[in-house]
Amino acid sequence: xxxxxxxxxxxxxxxxxxxxxxxxxxxxxxxxxxxxxxxxxxxxxxxxxxxxxxxxxxxxxxxxxxxxxxxxxxxxxxxxxxxxxxxxxxxxxxxxxxxxxxxxxxxxxxxxxxxxxxxxxxxxxxxxxxxxxxxxxxxxxxxxxxxxxxxxxxxxxxxxxxxxxxxxxxxxxxxxxxxxxxxxxxxxxxxxxxxx
Numbered sequence: 001x002x003x004x005x006x007x008x009x010x011x012x013x014x015x016x017x018x019x020x021x022x023x024x025x026x027x028x029x030x031x032x033x034x035x036x037x038x039x040x041x042x043x044x045x046x047x048x049x050x051x052x053x054x055x056x057x058x059x060x061x062x063x064x065x066x067x068x069x070x071x072x073x074x075x076x077x078x079x080x081x082x083x084x085x086x087x088x089x090x091x092x093x094x095x096x097x098x099x100x101x102x103x104x105x106x107x108x109x110x111x112x113x114x115x116x117x118x119x120x121x122x123x124x125x126x127x128x129x130x131x132x133x134x135x136x137x138x139x140x141x142x143x144x145x146x147x148x149x150x151x152x153x154x155x156x157x158x159x160x161x162x163x164x165x166x167x168x169x170x171x172x173x174x175x176x177x178x179x180x181x182x183x184x185x186x187x188x189x190x191x192x193x194x195x196x
Contacts, residue, residue, distance in 0.1 A: 046093070051080040062112065062166050072119045079132035079144040109163035114151040118144065 012028035027035065055077045061067040068076070087093045121127075128135045132144045142150075152159060 082132035110159040
């Protein structure tokens with residue numbers, strides 16, 4: 001086991017699946033050039049692909065809402081990258097995945113709505129927003145996470161109603177799609193029958 005600066009321990013032997021088989025590597029035995037290469041590739045994946053997938057989800061319009069603007073998308077993407085870098089520095093990457101409960105779907109949707117609203121307010125008022133931090137006219141700076149939390153506290157009841165409606169609408173759409181596919185399935189018996 002190796003000791004990290006945040007006090008957590010991690011195994012030095014890491015197992016990953018490659019070509020369908022588990023493969024183990026003792027990272028403590030690797031030369032520094034190999035470790036740096038792994039870090040570069042892992043960092044590129046973490047800051048690139050993983051954060052971009054969050055942006056893809058953010059771009060999807062929610063229950064009749066208009067899709068976010070390019071400026072909102074860019075601000076959201078930059079904020080996610082900065083949050084990822086902060087999580088790396090704090091040693092908290094992946095903590096929420098293995099430990100602790102995830103947000104229930106309504107709370108998650110409330111956060112998504114609040115974040116879209118915050119980014120919309122920033123854009124509409126031309127508030128400087130860089131690296132996930134807004135700088136207001138009085139010089140005060142607030143992170144996206146802080147502003148989303150404030151929005152949730154100030155508008156929680158309304159956001160809960162909107163989130164509940166959005167989730168129910170998505171469930172109705174999924175049920176209608178499933179029923180439609182079930183009706184067509186006996187006729188076609190193929191992927192096309194399911195609209196796939």
